[in-house]
Amino acid sequence: MTNFLIFYNIINKGDEKLKKKFANFMKDRYGIDNLYMFLFTLYFILIIINMFVNSFILTILELVIVIIMFYRMFSKNRYKRSREEEAYLKLRDNIKSFFKKNKYKDKDHVYKKCSKCKTTIRLPLPSSIGFKYVTCPKCKNKFKTLVLRKQKVELIRKKS
Numbered sequence: 155m156t157n158f159l160i161f162y163n164i165i166n167k168g169d170e171k172l173k174k175k176f177a178n179f180m181k182d183r184y185g186i187d188n189l190y191m192f193l194f195t196l197y198f199i200l201i202i203i204n205m206f207v208n209s210f211i212l213t214i215l216e217l218v219i220v221i222i223m224f225y226r227m228f229s230k231n232r233y234k235r236s237r238e239e240e241a242y243l244k245l246r247d248n249i250k251s252f253f254k255k256n257k258y259k260d261k262d263h264v265y266k267k268c269s270k271c272k273t274t275i276r277l278p279l280p281s282s283i284g285f286k287y288v289t290c291p292k293c294k295n296k297f298k299t300l301v302l303r304k305q306k307v308e309l310i311r312k313k314s
């Protein structure tokens with residue numbers, strides 16, 4: 155018990171000093187950002203997965219993630235680190251919008267890329283699925299494209 159009290163006293167007394175020291179240490183350093191939070195979440199998920207699969211590769215991966223997290227947090231090159239965060243946010247947005255497109259947010263059109271000039275073309279949904287011939291409005295290239303959705307035609311029967 156006395157041992158514990160002494161230990162507690164040391165920590166408590168050192169608290170202000172440690173706090174100051176830490177604040178001073180972190181003064182010019184980058185700290186935490188969105189990429190840090192992503193890596194932290196990833197690390198956590200990997201730990202949980204690794205509890206079940208117990209893989210050496212995952213353990214190494216966890217270690218690498220922790221090293222990157224700490225390296226970025228304590229880095230003094232704020233410019234480079236914020237550029238990394240920017241790149242991460244851009245990638246995240248791209249992935250998000252990709253999945254949004256795949257969820258058929260636009261229910262009346264289908265988006266296809268021209269095989270020649272790579273322009274994205276918006277086509278009205280045809281009444282049947284399969285290969286369709288499309289003329290690119292930009293380069294007039296005619297190409298065949300596969301359409302996997304068809305327009306839903308609802309039959310409305312009038313009550314007599």
Ligand SMILES: [Zn+2]
Binds near residue numbers: 269271292293295
């Ligand atoms: Zn084209």
